[in-house]
Amino acid sequence: MDSRLLxxxxxxxxxxxxxxxxxxxxxxxxxxxxxxxxxxYLAPWGKRIWDLRTRTAWERTxxxxxxxxxxxxxxxxxxxxxxxxxxVIIFTNRAGPYGWRPVLQYFLFPRTVVLCPENGLNxxxxxxxxxxxxxxxxxxxxxxxxxxxxxxxxxxxAVDGAGLYKxxxxxxxxxxxxxxx
Amino acid sequence: MMGxxxxxxxxxxxxxxxxxxxxxxILGKGSWLEVLSFAYPIGAGVFTWLLFLLAxxxxxxxxxxxxxxxxxxxxxxxxTARVRHGRVPRPSGRPRSDRRETTEPNLPLGxxxxxxxxxxxxxxxxxxxxxxxxxxxxxxxxxxxxxxxGGTVLAGRDWxxxxxxxxxxxxxxxxxxxxxxxxxxxESKLIFPIYLASACLGIYLFWRRFQVAxxxxxxxxxxxxxxxxxxxxxxxxYANLPFAATITLGVLTGIDGIMKGDAHRQMLSGxxxxxxxxxxxxxxxxxxxxxxxxxxxxxxxxxxxxxPLAILTPLAVLSSPWLLFxxxxxxxxxxxxxxxxxxxxxxxxxxxxxxxxGAQLFNLYLIPRLFVERAVVPxxxxxxxxxxxxxxxxxxxLRRTWCRGEIAHLxxxxxxxxxxxxxxxxxxxxxxxxxxxxxLRLDFDRAYLPAYLLTNVLAVSLVQPRDEQGGPTRWxxxxxxxxGLRQPIGEAGNxx
Numbered sequence: 001m002d003s004r005l006l007x008x009x010x011x012x013x014x015x016x017x018x019x020x021x022x023x024x025x026x027x028x029x030x031x032x033x034x035x036x037x038x039x040x041y042l043a044p045w046g047k048r049i050w051d052l053r054t055r056t057a058w059e060r061t062x063x064x065x066x067x068x069x070x071x072x073x074x075x076x077x078x079x080x081x082x083x084x085x086x087x088v089i090i091f092t093n094r095a096g097p098y099g100w101r102p103v104l105q106y107f108l109f110p111r112t113v114v115l116c117p118e119n120g121l122n123x124x125x126x127x128x129x130x131x132x133x134x135x136x137x138x139x140x141x142x143x144x145x146x147x148x149x150x151x152x153x154x155x156x157x158a159v160d161g162a163g164l165y166k167x168x169x170x171x172x173x174x175x176x177x178x179x180x181x
Numbered sequence: 182m183m184g185x186x187x188x189x190x191x192x193x194x195x196x197x198x199x200x201x202x203x204x205x206x207i208l209g210k211g212s213w214l215e216v217l218s219f220a221y222p223i224g225a226g227v228f229t230w231l232l233f234l235l236a237x238x239x240x241x242x243x244x245x246x247x248x249x250x251x252x253x254x255x256x257x258x259x260x261t262a263r264v265r266h267g268r269v270p271r272p273s274g275r276p277r278s279d280r281r282e283t284t285e286p287n288l289p290l291g292x293x294x295x296x297x298x299x300x301x302x303x304x305x306x307x308x309x310x311x312x313x314x315x316x317x318x319x320x321x322x323x324x325x326x327x328x329x330x331g332g333t334v335l336a337g338r339d340w341x342x343x344x345x346x347x348x349x350x351x352x353x354x355x356x357x358x359x360x361x362x363x364x365x366x367x368e369s370k371l372i373f374p375i376y377l378a379s380a381c382l383g384i385y386l387f388w389r390r391f392q393v394a395x396x397x398x399x400x401x402x403x404x405x406x407x408x409x410x411x412x413x414x415x416x417x418x419y420a421n422l423p424f425a426a427t428i429t430l431g432v433l434t435g436i437d438g439i440m441k442g443d444a445h446r447q448m449l450s451g452x453x454x455x456x457x458x459x460x461x462x463x464x465x466x467x468x469x470x471x472x473x474x475x476x477x478x479x480x481x482x483x484x485x486x487x488x489p490l491a492i493l494t495p496l497a498v499l500s501s502p503w504l505l506f507x508x509x510x511x512x513x514x515x516x517x518x519x520x521x522x523x524x525x526x527x528x529x530x531x532x533x534x535x536x537x538x539g540a541q542l543f544n545l546y547l548i549p550r551l552f553v554e555r556a557v558v559p560x561x562x563x564x565x566x567x568x569x570x571x572x573x574x575x576x577x578x579l580r581r582t583w584c585r586g587e588i589a590h591l592x593x594x595x596x597x598x599x600x601x602x603x604x605x606x607x608x609x610x611x612x613x614x615x616x617x618x619x620x621l622r623l624d625f626d627r628a629y630l631p632a633y634l635l636t637n638v639l640a641v642s643l644v645q646p647r648d649e650q651g652g653p654t655r656w657x658x659x660x661x662x663x664x665g666l667r668q669p670i671g672e673a674g675n676x677x
Binding site: 018019021022023025026027028029030032033034036037040041042045046049050052053056057058060061062064065067100102103105106107109110 | 302305306309310311312313314315318319320322323326327330340341342364365366367394396397400401403404407408409412413559560563564567568571572575578579641644
């Protein structure tokens with residue numbers, strides 16, 4: 001840039017008081033950000049949180065997270081209510097939130113959460129015998145032939161057809177094929 | 182509900198009180214603004230580190246043992262602070278109240294009210310959102326709960342993500358809340374906005390110490406706090422904002438200490454940088470680079486007086502137990518390596534990628550380009566880029582503004598915070614993940630938080646008003662500023 005032009009600009013800016021100019025720029029930035037923050041985050045999230053103000057912390061986690069929503073949160077609530085804190089909750093491995101063990105651990109804490117592969121479910125279940133073990137039945141899985149025959153089904157009121165199979169110490173894992181709900 | 186909130190506030194106050202005593206121990210005496218800014222990050226960071234050490238040595242983490250550790254630490258720091266107070270003579274001949282008025286920056290009423298309102302909103306949103314974000318629930322919350330339930334820091338191995346590969350500052354804080362109140366609200370989420378408030382106050386203090394006009398400093402702080410990304414990160418339960426806040430406070434205190442040749446402030450800086458290492462795995466990379474840059478600028482550029490031992494000793498003390506622990510319990514999970522979740526994995530990725538010929542220089546352009554694309558949309562980064570560019574442009578017309586010593590240190594620190602996330606994501610790109618661009622869009626913002634804070638600090642520092650002699654402009658009440666700054670703030674009251 002021409003040095004004379006630069007000097008002229010400098011002179012002009014000095015006349016405008018650069019610090020004052022900076023003040024206006026900061027103020028404009030704050031106004032813009034306040035609008036964006038209020039309309040894009042504070043207002044919508046504030047309303048959602050206010051609507052859920054009577055819910056427990058873990059329920060709000062589920063209902064406000066993008067992956068769980070009402071059905072899944074209610075189903076996890078059903079597991080919490082049905083099982084004791086010493087239980088082992090067995091999910092069959094799948095894509096999506098029901099396959100995310102760390103997240104399931106949060107929702108079902110302090111229960112032990114196990115992800116078993118669908119192929120070889122029998123062997124996986126064998127590692128968790130006992131009255132405190134539950135197999136989660138969701139979206140038609142695991143397949144009926146993979147479920148121990150004497151496992152007792154507890155239906156969930158939240159999600160149609162879903163529920164828990166309570167495994168017992170007497171469960172004979174060599175005899176499979178419980179009746180699907 | 183109210184009971185849980187009360188327990189949460191008591192824990193915050195208890196950790197803050199420990200921070201106050203630590204500050205008194207290190208600085209001798211700090212201004213109330215300084216205490217308010219540093220107390221929680223320092224208190225929480227040092228206490229969780231101490232608890233971690235005790236638990237690693239075999240102490241079971243229970244409410245009684247945690248309370249005993251806190252009481253012992255408080256007694257120890259109080260006693261040390263008293264001894265130190267005894268050694269520092271008070272300046273005589275001037276009443277204390279008068280000294281306070283003339284040497285400590287004020288927090289203008291408008292800024293106080295605005296920050297208080299923003300903090301209240303952030304606290305309500307943070308607690309109200311609970312742990313609804315992925316890393317928040319699957320990383321920080323669940324590990325804290327497991328540590329509280331199991332009574333051991335090793336509990337994190339089987340619960341949540343990352344095994345034992347992540348530093349435990351936030352997890353241990355969550356564990357403390359869980360132990361005493363059950364985290365029913367969850368009250369542990371109070372801590373995240375507090376880190377934002379700490380950073381804002383610390384930045385304001387820095388600006389005023391380096392004689393940025395009060396109005397500009399106040400507006401700059403409000404601009405920082407209202408940025409959408411920053412505000413969301415202060416409420417979603419991720420560790421990135423606590424990390425960015427701690428590291429920013431460490432950098433600013435370090436610069437302040439170096440410019441004034443104050444070893445105590447440099448020690449505080451090392452402690453804060455060490456707390457940052459104890460908060461996120463990439464902290465060691467940042468802290469190492471900051472320390473190197475400060476020492477180099479100070480020694481080679483003859484800008485300020487750096488005391489290497491003062492900075493590096495607390496940094497090493499806080500970092501090394503964790504690094505040793507991480508090395509002992511480091512677990513190579515193929516999924517984590519693929520995700521490049523930690524600096525260690527990132528380094529493994531780099532070596533593997535380079536040997537496979539996967540490093541593409543194009544990504545060094547892609548990473549900043551995608552960030553700029555996001556940053557120019559106000560819904561993402563608010564007014565960040567336009568404001569920064571404007572302030573830097575204005576500074577070109579101000580006399581000698583780039584020649585100031587603190588600017589050299591700030592510019593180096595800001596450059597480091599920009600380059601480190603770019604470098605880490607470049608390393609991640611070496612794996613050739615098909616979802617790399619999506620990952621950048623989702624995750625780069627939070628990795629950029631330290632750069633966001635420090636580039637703002639730099640840009641606002643550049644528009645410092647100066648008088649015709651090249652010295653700092655003296656603001657008087659009639660010009661909208663307090664009558665303070667008759668002498669550089671911080672010269673007094675820091676124990677020198």
